Amino acid sequence: MTNPTSTPYNRLLLTGAAGGLGKVLRERLRPFANIIRLSDISPMAPAEGPHEEVVPCDLSDKAAVHALCEGVDAICHFGGVSVERPFEEILEANIKGVFHIYEAARRHGIKRIIFASSNHVIGFYKQTETIDAHAPRRPDSYYGLSKSYGEDMATFYYDRYGIETVSIRIGSSFPEPANRRMMSTFLTYEDLTDLIGRSLFTPNVGHTVVYGMSDNRDVWWDNRLAAHLGFKPQGSSEPFREKVEAQPPVAADDPNAIYQGGAFCAAGPFD
Ligand code: NAI
Ligand code: 15L
Numbered sequence: 198m199t200n201p202t203s204t205p206y207n208r209l210l211l212t213g214a215a216g217g218l219g220k221v222l223r224e225r226l227r228p229f230a231n232i233i234r235l236s237d238i239s240p241m242a243p244a245e246g247p248h249e250e251v252v253p254c255d256l257s258d259k260a261a262v263h264a265l266c267e268g269v270d271a272i273c274h275f276g277g278v279s280v281e282r283p284f285e286e287i288l289e290a291n292i293k294g295v296f297h298i299y300e301a302a303r304r305h306g307i308k309r310i311i312f313a314s315s316n317h318v319i320g321f322y323k324q325t326e327t328i329d330a331h332a333p334r335r336p337d338s339y340y341g342l343s344k345s346y347g348e349d350m351a352t353f354y355y356d357r358y359g360i361e362t363v364s365i366r367i368g369s370s371f372p373e374p375a376n377r378r379m380m381s382t383f384l385t386y387e388d389l390t391d392l393i394g395r396s397l398f399t400p401n402v403g404h405t406v407v408y409g410m411s412d413n414r415d416v417w418w419d420n421r422l423a424a425h426l427g428f429k430p431q432g433s434s435e436p437f438r439e440k441v442e443a444q445p446p447v448a449a450d451d452p453n454a455i456y457q458g459g460a461f462c463a464a465g466p467f468d
Contacts, residue, residue: 203398206230210269212256212276212298213313215239218370218389219275223249225390226273229397236265237276238290256294266301271309271397274298274347281338281464291343299354307360311396314348314364314406316382317341320458322417324381329419330366330406337458338465348406355404363396363426365389366418367409374434374441378459381416384409385432395426402426414438417457 209230213219215237226233227248234250235241244251254265256276266272277291295312302310320337322328336342344366351362368382369375370389388411396402402425408418411432420428434441447454452462 203229203394206270206397208232208234208250208269209397210234210236210266210272212236212254212272212274213279214251214275215241216275216279218313221386222273222275222390222393225386226393229394230270234265234269256297257289259293259297259300262294262297263301263304266298266305266307269305269307271311272298272302272307273311273313273393273397275313277313277343278340281340281461283467284339287339287343291340292346295343295347295350299350299360302360303354303358309397309402310351310360310362311393312347312351312362312364314366315341315344316366316368316408316418317458317461318345318348318366320456320461322457323455324378324417324457326457327417327419330408330422337456337462341458341461348404351404361402361404363399363402363405363407365392365396365407365409368418370409373437376444376453376459377441377447378453380434380438380441381410381413382457383411383413383432383434383437385411385430388412388428388430388432391431392426392428395428399426 214235236252236254238255241251254261317337318334321335334345336345348364354360368384369379370384374383407423412430413434453459456462
């Protein structure tokens, strides 16, 4: 569990607050800050009390992101396009969006960012391979490329401005694994929350890349390079095995059976 003696931040910004993970994290991030500022381009439920602020914002709008980050002490950047889409959509929300977040952090003196990166940064590795955070990236999509760019942005802003980031290469964080591939990539909401807490409060993270996976039986990722976070996942995909394995078998030549990134490896082209 996250160190309970950590002093909470005063104001924590959560982008992507209207999304699947954002709605879950809205409650779960509460111990980490006095005030959570919730932001998204999509509609959000109103603030539930003085511990919440709801601020709509389009990440592709630089001035709006600058205003959004005023008075913020740390950022959990979860907003953006979360699946494969035409490059122009990814460009606006993810590529320009992550630049705007880092620029706003620099100008407002914000020193810690948690970046919702993705396994699709390394999606073209085979499921037979085990890789760590130093493995050369093999993005499987424009989406994966945008997350790879976000990780480079994090390295640059640390080297140049000392802004620290933990990039969490999230596997599959949903209520339960939807298919056989996700038996390896599954990340429970509890483990995600714990990992975010550690990412917010562990000192001297520089730019750390960590794979966001639970304690699943068969895994493809080695987190030893992020050992300083002390992340010891408690959840597992195992309770869902019977249900998932009752699904029809996946063909041997299906990307879902070959690549770590699964179906993203066969998405597109869009024209
Ligand atoms: P989601 O698609 O449900 O949520 C993303 C949110 O970003 C949406 O509410 C959307 O309205 C918002 N958004 C999109 N474009 C925007 C823009 N231009 N300005 C402001 N907000 C914008 O995705 P989910 O599952 O909640 O994922 C959250 C983050 O975690 C995403 O960055 C995703 O790439 C990342 N991630 C999630 C994984 C998962 O298993 N859920 C796995 C790997 C990464
Ligand atoms: C992601 O990066 C996506 O945001 C999410 O919707 C899932 O597709 C997940 O990866 C996954 O690989 O299962």
